[in-house]
Amino acid sequence: MFLIKQSNFWSLPTNGLHSWSWRQILLLRPVAKEHLIYKCGRGDKFSLWFDPWMHGESVHTLYGHRVIHDPLLGRLALVKEVIKEGRWDWPANSTDLVDIQLTVQDIPISSTSDSIFWVALGCSLSTKLAWQSIRARSAEVGWHRLVWHPARIPKHAFCLWLAMRRAHRTRDKLLAWGVISSASCVFNYGEVESLEHLFFHCPFSHNIWGAVLSMCNILRPISQWSDEVQWMLDHARGHKFPTLVRKLAFAASVYHIWLERNRRCFKNEFMPAQEIIDRIKHDVALKLWLGRKTQRCEWHHSLCENWGIPLGEKT
Structure with a gap:
């Protein structure tokens, strides 16, 4: 106005x-x-x-x-x-x-x-x-609630949105555009860096995502990117506490893996996998603790312990 x-x-x-x-x-x-x-x-x-x-x-x-x-x-x-x-x-x-x-x-x-x-x-x-x-309206995509839920961490959600739209400028794209001369994965495992490789076929990101799933009390084989997205869509519906943990953990993992990829590309700095896992854990735990009261039951007790969330109610 x-x-x-x-x-x-x-x-x-x-x-x-x-x-x-x-x-x-x-x-x-x-x-x-x-x-x-x-x-x-x-x-x-x-x-x-x-x-x-x-x-x-x-x-x-x-x-x-x-x-x-x-x-x-x-x-x-x-x-x-x-x-x-x-x-x-x-x-x-x-x-x-x-x-x-x-x-x-x-x-x-x-x-x-x-x-x-x-x-x-x-x-x-x-x-x-x-x-x-x-604006020109487009058809609603099935993954929008996985990205844009009310409890999202904005920078994590934006990074995940780019991944969902396959808009990250991975090295295979940069090579095709003639920007770089090699598309080798920056995590030094000798394969071409693509979206599918980065999330989570690469052994480096595969281990990080596996550790994050374990903190969510999920033990299962990790598959290719499209299958991981579909699994999240099937198992992260609604607003219950375990569902919220999974949504936040997924977005945080994509964000911090992409951040580490950029850190290695542009700053030549290297962070060990465990430190990245700790940062994912910190972001998710802080959002959960600040955003809502933890619910007391045996299942949530286990999740709270995994993520380092105090069991007492906020003061």
Whole structure:
């Protein structure tokens, strides 16, 4: 709302000294205008020339730049400059101004302040509504609750989301793009680094994920990435404590393995597997302890001991 209330927002050029981010916002003005409804009140907030208050368009768009100079009101004039005693009162200095006076007669004036609505009168603008209106919706994916559950750790969830979309720039992709000359796994096991190799075919990450599963009281063979995802989808449904542990553990494992991969690639620093496991354990335990009270039963008691979560209730 702050942006669209500025008197010069609709007239700013998209080039010049503006930052890249600001230029991208300015390029979205036509999209915003399709959904915005400007409702005149007493004319105290809208730019007379540049806000699209006149039947969805601005005076400047309809009549050009010259019309600004004809009434001698200046570029910063507000709509209230042409309202007197509750009626439209445009100067008759030119044929354009006379035409505007006739055009605005069906636009009601009131004693309330000017208002801007989104899509329909009475509907206030919010970032959520704006995003839902302008984005292209895709089909819902089956793994979204595994990634975007309420108890997620944001940076872990984002990393897992990239993995689910196969968007991580693994070395096999970089080799295909000609960025690097070798796609060998940075964990020094002699195989090509791909998403499937990294999660969790590589012996280094395989051992980490196996240790994490053990802390979840899960003993089973580790399979390829797509099978591990499917197993998580089948065994991490709902909001019970063991389910939450599995979701957090899975995302934390993907995050810290990818972090270690980048550490070795870009910093030439190496962290032993046990320290990575300890960091996964720390992140999950802290989130569980801060996020909810531990439930007292034999199964949860075992999980809490595995992850180092105090059994007493939070104070």
